[in-house]
Amino acid sequence: QMTEDLLKTTVSRDYVDNIIKTMAECLVVVSPEAIIQTVNQGTCDLLGYKEEELIGKKISFIFAEELRFKDKGLEEIIKKGFVRNEEKTCLSKNGRKIPALCSGSVMRDRNGNIQGIVCLVQDITERKQAEEEKRNLEENLRRSQKMESLGILAGGVAHDLNNVLTGIVSFPELILLDMPKDHKQRRLVETIKKSGQRAAEIVQDLLTLARRGVAVKDVLNLNDLVKEYVYSPEHEKGMSFHSGINVKRNLENKLLNIKGSSIHLKKTIMNLVSNAAEAQPNGGEIIVSTENRSIDKLMKGYDNIPEGDYAVLKVEDKGHGIAKDDLDKIFEPFYTKKVMGRSGTGLGMAVVWGTVKDHKGRINIKSVKGQGTTFELYFPATREGITEEERFSLKDYMGNGQSILIVDDIEEQKNIASLMLEKLGYKPFSVSSGEEAVEYVKDNSVDLLLLDMIMEPGIDGLETYKRILELHPNQKAIIASGFSETTRVKEAQKLGAGKYLKKPYLLESLGLLVKAELNK
Numbered sequence: 460q461m462t463e464d465l466l467k468t469t470v471s472r473d474y475v476d477n478i479i480k481t482m483a484e485c486l487v488v489v490s491p492e493a494i495i496q497t498v499n500q501g502t503c504d505l506l507g508y509k510e511e512e513l514i515g516k517k518i519s520f521i522f523a524e525e526l527r528f529k530d531k532g533l534e535e536i537i538k539k540g541f542v543r544n545e546e547k548t549c550l551s552k553n554g555r556k557i558p559a560l561c562s563g564s565v566m567r568d569r570n571g572n573i574q575g576i577v578c579l580v581q582d583i584t585e586r587k588q589a590e591e592e593k594r595n596l597e598e599n600l601r602r603s604q605k606m607e608s609l610g611i612l613a614g615g616v617a618h619d620l621n622n623v624l625t626g627i628v629s630f631p632e633l634i635l636l637d638m639p640k641d642h643k644q645r646r647l648v649e650t651i652k653k654s655g656q657r658a659a660e661i662v663q664d665l666l667t668l669a670r671r672g673v674a675v676k677d678v679l680n681l682n683d684l685v686k687e688y689v690y691s692p693e694h695e696k697g698m699s700f701h702s703g704i705n706v707k708r709n710l711e712n713k714l715l716n717i718k719g720s721s722i723h724l725k726k727t728i729m730n731l732v733s734n735a736a737e738a739q740p741n742g743g744e745i746i747v748s749t750e751n752r753s754i755d756k757l758m759k760g761y762d763n764i765p766e767g768d769y770a771v772l773k774v775e776d777k778g779h780g781i782a783k784d785d786l787d788k789i790f791e792p793f794y795t796k797k798v799m800g801r802s803g804t805g806l807g808m809a810v811v812w813g814t815v816k817d818h819k820g821r822i823n824i825k826s827v828k829g830q831g832t833t834f835e836l837y838f839p840a841t842r843e844g845i846t847e848e849e850r851f852s853l854k855d856y857m858g859n860g861q862s863i864l865i866v867d868d869i870e871e872q873k874n875i876a877s878l879m880l881e882k883l884g885y886k887p888f889s890v891s892s893g894e895e896a897v898e899y900v901k902d903n904s905v906d907l908l909l910l911d912m913i914m915e916p917g918i919d920g921l922e923t924y925k926r927i928l929e930l931h932p933n934q935k936a937i938i939a940s941g942f943s944e945t946t947r948v949k950e951a952q953k954l955g956a957g958k959y960l961k962k963p964y965l966l967e968s969l970g971l972l973v974k975a976e977l978n979k
Contacts, residue, residue, distance in 0.1 A: 485580040507552035627655035703742020715840035738778025760823035777831040856970030858884040893923030908936035
């Protein structure tokens, strides 16, 4: 409008051109035939051209797409007298695409004849980036909330299944201890035990999805876990379904350690390799690699990855890739295109998601339809070293008649714990609630408490331990639960309780923790 007002006065066209050239905004003056006549310095700075490289060119020269400006854009401007804030994409000299808002206004002389059109080009790159970042944050939040909701459901199911499975896992172990090795029923009992353990593994998958099943505390190295998996029977069995698949390793020599759960991380590797094999039905190569990576500023991707030092696990294939519409769904439970019953339970990628999040890690995905997929898992690095785990034999965790009070609201859990502790040489007693435990220790002393953390209705393991400490300040205790260590478990440990024991009970883990606590 300012330009039109100026042209209606007696000032010269040269004077108007000088004003245009010195304005900070990007201004382009074109003829009615869409030929660039004048550009200002702001336009040259934005597009990277010199003035003489633009003068005489069609206005479409500065846009990424071929715009029929004379037929459409200019015609509309001439007809209406102006257009406002049409979103276009400009193309700089070096090929960079620049999102822009374009406006145009007709210039006329004193007699009303069209002399040209002034075009204003506004760079909106920062605005577009801000909008994209907002969309990404909203999508990440939506995705996290969805997985959290599914996790709550899975956690409830897993809790109930854990109680049912305890008998299937633990009783066969006790039966086998007393059964001769040549007994004709031994193989059947071992099959029951293995089936129960497999069912327990599925429950652990559900707990991982619920993000209540991963105790992230051991110092580990991803290189060791990759090697262990590649040479494992699980890998051999998995690859037996995929002929022509070659798994190649490319591991960094001095990879930084991380803190985590080896069981869950190896299952994560297994699930990613299985997915990569499924993506290449006609055979191909899977590359499993590790590397140290230092992020010095926020890196945007499937997850936004904050600053820090990471040990990165990467699984790459050259398969059919993942469609864009599927990317937001691949971590959902039972969203699978695998062969059910052969390739898994449909929880594989949900386990990957839950495990990475419990390890405070991040996920990045690079996938091109028809060209392959790369999963990158970023785990925060630690400078702590790995300590070797001690190995024990049965005699190392046998007791000597010490009294142990089992506190659990599930009858099967009490029975199994009692049988196992008797087998280990201890003298067990049991009650069904925290309130009963407090009443019991008023008149009886015990060497150790085996406390279930979650008991309903009534007080939980932490509150039970607090009340018992008022009666016996130095009472030794172990907290047990089907979930991972919670803040209430850690609070009990601060009060003096020993290491956390995960259900279902296994003879060795129970025996080792009980003996360690009694010997403190």
